[in-house]
Amino acid sequence: MNSPLLDSVIVVLREVLEFSLLVSVLLVAGRCAALRARWLVPALLAGLAGAGLYGARLRQVSTWFDGVGYEVVNAGLQILVYVSIVAVIGLWVRTRHREPAPALPWVMAGAVALAVTREGSEIFLYVSAFIGRPRAVPDLLIGSVLGIGVGFSIGALLYYLLLGFQRAVTFALTVGLLALIGAGMWSQATMLLVQADWLPDSQPLWNSSGWLPEGSLLGQLLYALIGYEATPGPWQVGLYGASILLALGVAAAAARGSGMAIHSRRRPP
């Protein structure tokens, strides 16, 4: 039997990358909001528990909705991550010049726990295949540790890169990246709903696999960060664009609210 070393690096890295980039951008937002990162460890633990539970129940879940329970539940999780990200944007931008909103760490934790549940369940299932193969376990462990290490290193790189800019630039980039990561959630959710036949399939609007294949390293990185697809369908592109507009609209409305709050506070009594 082949050694699972390289396969496990790739499988684990692909899943870890998706939530490590989200965690990095949320940590940057938290840092800008002078929020302590105490929410992160409980969120990761809740996500791991959710991943184990979901992975263990996937056999039943798969049979829901005439056999497309996997697609529907995963799409649901992804849409909930998007909703949490938009809530983070709204709360963070609104209280940007004040004490952070008490709900902010909770929605950040919710976004991470849901994302880890979704991505972690696939790692859980992948690893579960090795229960009957004790000789493959050392390679599996080394591969998984490498995958996790590389995934979190790329996340750390993004974190320090974002914090290296001037405050206003970091702020704008972080809001923009949150909106793009959220839109990536819709891109994946749409793909799953098309696969489930809940949304109609149609010809892709374009094919960019010639110059940036989805399976390439950069393609995978962009897939994890902004939901890159080489051959997206019209529903995918439409919902992607609409979700960015909604997230930026929430940011703009929150910024106006934040400006008014400062204005009214400065007004003499």
Add this chain to the structure above:
Amino acid sequence: MLACLLACTPLAAQPPTYDIRIRDHLFEPAELTIPANTKVRLAVHNLDPTPEEFESWELNREKVILGGQTAIIFVGPLPPGEYPFFGEFNPKTAQGRLVVR
């Protein structure tokens, strides 16, 4: 959203079903021909005891199939061409392609 989902759900007869089996981390058949411009239903039977993830960049499809389980994956309507797919958990062996004619 709900209204749209209901409206978009086809009321017509089920699309034709094509079977693919996974055995010893291999797809059987490894090459499957389906008609062009037709929606089909792939029934992927995982005969191995271990889970597999059916994945295709070209088809925009990914689905975890547990050991002993059958997954339904809707594909198409597609223009003629070749669309590779693979098993993400065993990519060295689990390779296949859809030929659309």
